[in-house]
Amino acid sequence: xxxxxxxxxxxxxxxxxxxxxxxxxxxxxxxxxxxxxxxxxxxxxxxxxxxxxxxxxxxxxxxxxxxxxxxxxxxxxxxxxxxxxxxxxxxxxxxxxxxxxxxxxxxxxxxxxxxxxxxxxxxxxxxxxxxxxxxxxxxxxxxxxxxxxxxxxxxxxxxxxxxxxxxxxxxxxxxxxxxxxxxxxxxxxxxxxxxx
Amino acid sequence: xxxxxxxxxxxxxxxxxxxxxxxxxxxxxxxxxxxxxxxxxxxxxxxxxxxxxxxxxxxxxxxxxxxxxxxxxxxxxxxxxxxxxxxxxxxxxxxxxxxxxxxxxxxxxxxxxxxxxxxxxxxxxxxxxxxxxxxxxxxxxxxxxxxxxxxxxxxxxxxxxxxxxxxxxxxxxxxxxxxxxxxxxxxxxxxxxxxx
DNA sequence: AGCGTAAGTTTACATTGGTAATATGGTGCG
DNA sequence: CGCACCATATTACCAATGTAAACTTACGCT
Numbered sequence: 001x002x003x004x005x006x007x008x009x010x011x012x013x014x015x016x017x018x019x020x021x022x023x024x025x026x027x028x029x030x031x032x033x034x035x036x037x038x039x040x041x042x043x044x045x046x047x048x049x050x051x052x053x054x055x056x057x058x059x060x061x062x063x064x065x066x067x068x069x070x071x072x073x074x075x076x077x078x079x080x081x082x083x084x085x086x087x088x089x090x091x092x093x094x095x096x097x098x099x100x101x102x103x104x105x106x107x108x109x110x111x112x113x114x115x116x117x118x119x120x121x122x123x124x125x126x127x128x129x130x131x132x133x134x135x136x137x138x139x140x141x142x143x144x145x146x147x148x149x150x151x152x153x154x155x156x157x158x159x160x161x162x163x164x165x166x167x168x169x170x171x172x173x174x175x176x177x178x179x180x181x182x183x184x185x186x187x188x189x190x191x192x193x194x195x196x
Numbered sequence: 197x198x199x200x201x202x203x204x205x206x207x208x209x210x211x212x213x214x215x216x217x218x219x220x221x222x223x224x225x226x227x228x229x230x231x232x233x234x235x236x237x238x239x240x241x242x243x244x245x246x247x248x249x250x251x252x253x254x255x256x257x258x259x260x261x262x263x264x265x266x267x268x269x270x271x272x273x274x275x276x277x278x279x280x281x282x283x284x285x286x287x288x289x290x291x292x293x294x295x296x297x298x299x300x301x302x303x304x305x306x307x308x309x310x311x312x313x314x315x316x317x318x319x320x321x322x323x324x325x326x327x328x329x330x331x332x333x334x335x336x337x338x339x340x341x342x343x344x345x346x347x348x349x350x351x352x353x354x355x356x357x358x359x360x361x362x363x364x365x366x367x368x369x370x371x372x373x374x375x376x377x378x379x380x381x382x383x384x385x386x387x388x389x390x391x392x
Numbered sequence: 393a394g395c396g397t398a399a400g401t402t403t404a405c406a407t408t409g410g411t412a413a414t415a416t417g418g419t420g421c422g
Numbered sequence: 423c424g425c426a427c428c429a430t431a432t433t434a435c436c437a438a439t440g441t442a443a444a445c446t447t448a449c450g451c452t
Contacts, residue, residue, distance in 0.1 A: 013430080033313055038409060048432050049409080055430095059409065111313075116371055117229055130373065151391050156381060160374060161361065161389040168364025169356070175312055177326065178356060185352060193357040195347050195391040209399080234440060244401050246441080251399090255440065 017055045017065075019045045024066045028108035036063060036118070060119070063112065064126055067119040070109040071129035077102040078136045088143035093191045095140050096166050100190045103170035110174065114167075137163055151195045166190065213251045213261075215241045220262045224304035232259060232314070256315070259308065260322055263315040266305035267325035273298035274332045284339035289387045291336050292362050296386045299366035306370065310363075333359055347391045358390075365389065 013019065023044035027035040038059045039049040056062040078098035082091055103110040112118055119126060141158045144150040150158045169190050172178040178187050209215065219240040223231040234255045235245040252258040274294035278287055299306040308314055315322060337354045340346040346354045365386050368374040374383050 016430085037407085039407080050411090050433085051431055053410080053431095114367075114371060114373075117307075121372060152388075154384070157384045157388055160365070160384045161391075163374075164364035164368060164389065165357065165361045166364070167368060168360035168362070171310075171367060172360060172363060175310060176317060177310075178359075188350070188353045188356045192348075192353055193360065195357075212399080233438085235438080245439090246402085247400055249400095249441080 013047065013051075016045065016047060016051060020047075020052055020055065020062060021065050021069055024062060025069070025109070028066070028112065029106070032108055033111055033115075033118070036066075036112070038062070064119045064123050066109075067113040067115075068123070068126045068129045070106070070113040071126070071133055073106070073109065074099075074102050074113070075129075075133040075136055077105075078133065082136070082140075088140065088147050088149055089196050091140050091143060092162075092194060092196070095136060096162075096190045096194060099166045100170045100173070103174060107174050110170065114171075134159075134163070137166075149196060162194075165193065169193065209241075209243065209247075212241065212243060212247060216243075216248055216251065216258060217261050217265055220258060221265070221305070224262070224308065225302070228304055229307055229311075229314070232262075232308070234258070260315045260319050262305075263309040263311075264319070264322045264325045266302070266309040267322070267329055269302070269305065270295075270298050270309070271325075271329040271332055274329065278332070278336075284336065284343050284345055285392050287336050287339060288358075288390060288392070291332060292358075292386045292390060295362045296366045296369070299370060303370050306366065310367075330355075330359070333362075345392060361389065362386065 020041060024036060024041045027041055027044060036059075038052060041062065042049040042051055045051075052059070052062050056065060078095050081094045081098040081101075083094060086094075113130075121127070138155070138159055141150065141155055141162060145153065145155055145158060151161070152158050169178070173187070216237060220232060220237045223237055223240060232255075234248060237258065238245040238247055241247075248255070248258050252261060274291050277290045277294040277297070279290060282290075309326075317323070334351070334355055337346065337351055337358060341349065341351055341354060347357070348354050365374070369383070
């Protein structure tokens, strides 16, 4: 029952579980959410369309696994840009830019990982991955509050406000609904919307 | 070519166009986004599943029409709660509560009207309906700026910030992703997140 | 009255996700 | 070493869906 550690194609496929997630992400990046079909992903991984059932139960399960991976990458994107020793407000800006940058660079993954229509939001793995992203935001918030630069004193309030703001911005930007009437100047960048 | 003014079932149906939109909203409120199938909506309106094509071209066209109606109701929900003669900050709170209230009360409509997967965001009707909602927010923003209570001086910046914040809050609240770790106290209300 | 055409229906079809039955091949036990 | 077992994967099949084409109906205009 021990998994083959790497790409060696022992057993029937090797580790189809990871291969399917990878194939799914490729489909997603290539043709968007609509391309996330059981048959399409399975074909890309070189297996029949019923193979995923053994590992994920259903399409929904597979999409949830993909979304979980998306949350991991999302957290990494934020942490990647986060200076460790810097003023809290610089860290906030970096986090916000990391957040929005991920959503902009990976529109498909970002849509998927927030869609209750595709994912099982109550899956434990999914939940803890999403939580890991939230923790980045909570850390930065704690810094802001400690130095008295937060707009509210209650951490929960600041967290919720920042989370809403940055998610709303990313979501609207992706829908193209940002910036009011078209042609009325450039869309403000996220860094200029943070109440510091 | 004159439309029958009311429910009289002249012609083949009367006005199937409105009937389909109404039926679609009913399906949506009853069983969520997944119930928005061509066949389901058509059956509810009492016609065959290919009838909608004459009026909307495709399922996407029908859903876009439903989403357009959703935006109209959304704007109405905000304006309904908006006091005409009141301090700008009271008007802001009322608008935000109207926004979030609509999303909470009509989760299906709210999901639909922001989903590029279901709707054609570039449809002129859709766009002008969404714009009408944005105008409510822009009006309130103008008041805030006039009285010097806005966090920024550029209206576009304030509009984008508020739009992002209120949409992000509504969207996350609906996904159940709001409030950080579960069981750590109540979720802050939108009125307490507005930087005034 | 009669014709043109918008409005709906019926039929057919490709694609999708899911289930059941079957084949395949690695693992471990004798 | 051989054989049974079971996870893994495939094939065949099904119901549901959106779309296209051919056909039917009945309004409106001349």
